[in-house]
Amino acid sequence: MKPTFKTIALTTITLGAAAILSACDQANTCKYDEAANTLSCSEKTYKTANLGGKVWMAENIAAYIPDSSVCYGNEHVNCENMGRLYTWSASMTGLCPKGWTLPSQEDFRKAFGGATSATLKESASFNMQFAGFRYFDGKFADKGASASFWTSDSYDDSRAYLVRATDSTITYEHFNKNIAASVRCVKE
Template identity: 30%
Template sequence: MNKLSVMVLLASMLTVFANADSQKDVEIAKEVGRAFGEYVVLQEAMLDAENRIGTVKEILFTMPSSENFEFGESKSPMGIYAIAKKTIGKCPKGGKWLITSHEKNGNLKFECQIDAKCESLTPNIKSLCEDEHNLFEEHNLVEEGIMKDSRDGKVYKTVKFQNVGQTWMAENLNYKIEGSRCLLDKKANCKKYGRLYTWNAAMKACPTGWRVPDSRDWIGLFIEAGWDGEKEGPKQEILEIGKKLKSKNGWRNNGNGTDDLKFTAQPGGLAIISKNMFLEDAAAFWSSFESSRGDVLIYWVTFVQDDVLPAYGKKDDFLSVRCVKDE
């Protein structure tokens, strides 16, 4: 989407908003449209200048101050959100909009998630978006299954999420390959928890037709577990979602989870090479997303908290792998 088409779309937003039922709705709609439209234009400028998307600070976006909405930044993935501070027409107090940006093959793409009761206030915002789905509808349409790895005959439990048409392994990968090892280098732990992999090994380890999930896949999983796209801790933790992904037993000090999605994250640990140590009582998973610095986005949970912690790991560390397949 080029700058001209963005500006035309922004103008059309304001035209549609002008037909709202009341002047009050018109002004509220203009606040959302202007904020999201400015965000789109600034991300487009960042992509043109540096061939990448940026944070709110990097693109010089000023968060609006409003009596009607709370505006804020979503950092994982990058985007902004608006939350209604009061009831506006059919949109209730707490009604939410979220727009996130993604660079894809040199083009800027957007994804929108909008409370269904608020969609009528901003009908053209979705025109910006690559994918349209309602973040706040009921999820958890989970279909359990199995997958046999033809390379070594191992069988894995799987879970398919009907809302996104994606199947995840419900166990850690346990395919022996150069660049993999067992927790504490004990074979029994490979059988119990699966193998740990360096990032380069992980990127080659999934069976044919399967792959290491990227950041959008992980965010989609968190949304399936009930994350609203905004609830983050001071270190960008995905609040309260770790408990829903952790297994119902096996975690120290009663740090077990509810396993709502049958994902069954177990404390398979990790190996930190720079410190020459294993870390137990945690589950740490690779993504395929590599930063410009050369480190890799990872997600992990521990027995001491109910959240998912995003972090950046070194490629030579050893983490667990969950493979994903697109239907």
Template identity: 70%
Template sequence: MNFNFKTLALAAIAFAFTACEQANTCNYDETAKTLSCPEKVYKTVSLAGKVWMAENMADYVPDNSICYGNDHANCEAMGRLYTWGAANNGLCPNGWTVPSQQDFKDVFGSATVEDLKKADGFKMVLAGFRYFDGKFADKDSSASFWTKDSYDDARAYLVRVTDTTITYEHFNKSIAASVRCVKE
């Protein structure tokens, strides 16, 4: 039997890349306003000239995503929480990306928090976040969304929506927050 380890290794690498690519492939249906992914069918909405996911991402990323309070029911209701690195390392489906601060500003504009909660389509979920030390905070009182914008090596920009304010702040990249994706 002639067994070539180099050929076997190359085949394994090709399979791994193909499997990852297929796992991150979703089907967007503009008419139905849905994005069908292996883990979930997400609703979408057109806002400020872009197509947004109308729900928080819920894709499991080992060691870099978590359910609020380590309770799977929270993932079902609010999506998963991700580190900045996980959010910006291929989490969004092919053809989609993590929004920039400017993308959020274009959508949120001069809207009030009440406007956002009532907005048709965006489905503001106050999913809170997890600190880098593992403590959870702000469920039902704030929504925190990662942007693709890095502040420095340790921090990145997060959009925070509370009962009264919308802020653009930089936080440690190790905290876990919600992610929405926009169509590229």
């Protein structure tokens, strides 16, 4: 029996979709080296640290996601130095590599212990970057003045919790899910 054009087209589309999904799956696969405390991903190799009973990325993630990630001030050098800024939705939908996840508020509390934000900023283990954030209207704020990290905890349909650190405080506040903030991932 000869294959029809419809059968050939359907087979081609199915194989193409499988190849695309496989490529996406491989793109988000990183290699964790426990001995070297590193996580090697396609965009860069991240330092890792054991904090609060979990393995954390010790750098802000820097993976490019079209329409959902930005460099502070739209300047690429800021992405190289401090990682990218992401919306909450982007941080929740596959940003973290396979086997890693967006931390909860409780994960941050355990990782920070009783440390002050000044101590965390100086600590090589967490390597806190005061990367600022981008408001939902596109304006940037707080570079050098604060660090803002998305958590996996949603507050309601339009807001989620951020961990915000300045030189003197660490707070857990809910913000609009469309602002762009830093992301750290923890090993599952």
